[in-house]
Amino acid sequence: MLKLEHVKKQYKDFHLDCSLTVKPGMITGLIGANGAGKSTTFKAVLGLIRTESGMVELFGKRPEEITPEDKERLGVVLADSGFSGYLSIRDLIPVLKAMYHQFDQTYFEEQCRRFELPMTKKIKEFSTGMKRKLQVLAAISHHADLLILDEPTAGLDVLARDEMLTMLREYMEIEGRAILISSHISSDLEDFCDDIYMIDHGQVILHEETDTLLNEYGLLKVDGKQYERLDKTYVLRSRKETFGYSCLTNEKQFYQENYPDIVVEKGSIDELIMMMVRGDRS
Ligand SMILES: Nc1ncnc2c1ncn2[C@@H]1O[C@H](COP(=O)(O)OP(=O)(O)OP(=O)(O)O)[C@@H](O)[C@H]1O
Numbered sequence: 001m002l003k004l005e006h007v008k009k010q011y012k013d014f015h016l017d018c019s020l021t022v023k024p025g026m027i028t029g030l031i032g033a034n035g036a037g038k039s040t041t042f043k044a045v046l047g048l049i050r051t052e053s054g055m056v057e058l059f060g061k062r063p064e065e066i067t068p069e070d071k072e073r074l075g076v077v078l079a080d081s082g083f084s085g086y087l088s089i090r091d092l093i094p095v096l097k098a099m100y101h102q103f104d105q106t107y108f109e110e111q112c113r114r115f116e117l118p119m120t121k122k123i124k125e126f127s128t129g130m131k132r133k134l135q136v137l138a139a140i141s142h143h144a145d146l147l148i149l150d151e152p153t154a155g156l157d158v159l160a161r162d163e164m165l166t167m168l169r170e171y172m173e174i175e176g177r178a179i180l181i182s183s184h185i186s187s188d189l190e191d192f193c194d195d196i197y198m199i200d201h202g203q204v205i206l207h208e209e210t211d212t213l214l215n216e217y218g219l220l221k222v223d224g225k226q227y228e229r230l231d232k233t234y235v236l237r238s239r240k241e242t243f244g245y246s247c248l249t250n251e252k253q254f255y256q257e258n259y260p261d262i263v264v265e266k267g268s269i270d271e272l273i274m275m276m277v278r279g280d281r282s
Contacts, residue, residue: 001146001178007044007054007224009202016040016202017054022146022180028170028209029193030182030261031273036231037202038182042150045180046076047150059145072100073137079150079182082131085124089134100142108141115163136164140171147171148180155187186269190214196269200277208250217272218252221263230259237279248275255271 002022009016016037022028030038039224043049045056047063056063059070083092089112097103112119115133123131136152147168153161168179169192183189189196198215199204208217222230223244232238234251248267249255267275 001058002045002086002180003055003057004041004045005055006040007056008052009040009044009049010052011040014040014042014202018044018199018202018204019054020197020204020207022178023195024145024176024178025159025172026194027168027179027181027192028132028195028197029189029199030180030199031184031186031189031269032182032199033184033277036184036199038199039150040202041199041243042148042180042182044130071101071143071227072142075144075147076134076150077135077139077147077152079154082135083123083138088122088124089119092123092138096138096141101149105141107204110136111137111167115167123152128155129157132156133164133167140167143175147177147179149179151182151184153183153185162187168192186273190269198273198276206273213269214266215273216246216252217250217267218255219265219267219271219275220247220249220259222247222256222266224225226259226262230255230262237275237281239275239279246275246279248272248279258265 001024004018007018008018014037018037020028021104032038039142040049044051044117055230058066060072061070093105097105117130117134119268123134132152136149139147154162157163171177172179181189181193193210195209206211221243227245230247232252234249235247236250237248239246252264255262
């Protein structure tokens with residue numbers, strides 16, 4: 001559905017070099033700290049910034065082949081955009097109808113009621129959560145095949161985030177759809193995505209299916225002696241700790257079977273990311 005190959009963009013002291021693939025039926029997460037390059041990647045996908053080199057392919061087409069009909073197959077929420085605060089949802093409906101031939105007004109209104117979004121209140125009076133929900137609803141109400149959502153959960157409380165993820169899971173019930181979603185908070189996405197890319201300083205530092213990350217990656221907690229005799233073939237990163245070393249592995253089972261005396265922790269996605277970013281290469 002979407003493919004990026006070494007898409008490069010240089011800002012003064014920032015260099016993006018991003019490759020990723022979004023497949024139909026999959027929710028793909030792009031996780032990275034503030035300033036890691038998530039929004040820059042999204043803008044490159046959407047042709048909103050000029051890139052230096054690399055390849056973007058959307059729905060199997062190069063950017064110059066994309067038609068207005070193809071664009072309607074996209075639903076987009078960008079981190080730093082929104083609807084005019086002076087409009088109400090009532091005012092917005094004709095705008096959405098004009099923008100998208102397939103805009104489903106009945107569905108949109110139903111969902112606004114379900115998520116308690118008032119129809120006549122000005123959007124500038126909405127809370128952050130209400131604005132975010134409205135943006136996502138507008139993006140999914142024209143039967144798009146691919147959603148590109150930059151930090152849709154930012155600033156949401158647990159309840160609002162849950163409602164948004166429910167809305168997106170329901171969107172995915174139709175076969176062949178896909179989502180590319182970013183967040184700087186990995187726990188927002190770890191139960192939601194099928195596939196995860198971690199980006200740091202503009203580079204993809206890890207790409208794995210979520211199941212693999214959660215089942216095969218782990219953290220070994222070893223003292224100095226255990227570290228010395230450890231076979232480090234499957235250790236991706238190590239870090240000195242007060243008790244000895246933490247080691248990140250992508251073959252947790254190997255260590256569980258061969259080193260029954262060492263502690264092997266599952267590790268949350270946040271911990272795995274911390275190790276990838278801050279740990280030393282073995
Ligand atoms: N128009 C621009 N001009 C110069 N530098 C830019 C511009 N846009 C982004 N950058 C720089 O590129 C880097 C990546 O920014 P980007 O917005 O892609 O990060 P992000 O991962 O989306 O971060 P956040 O989670 O804070 O939104 C940052 O160092 C930022 O300062």
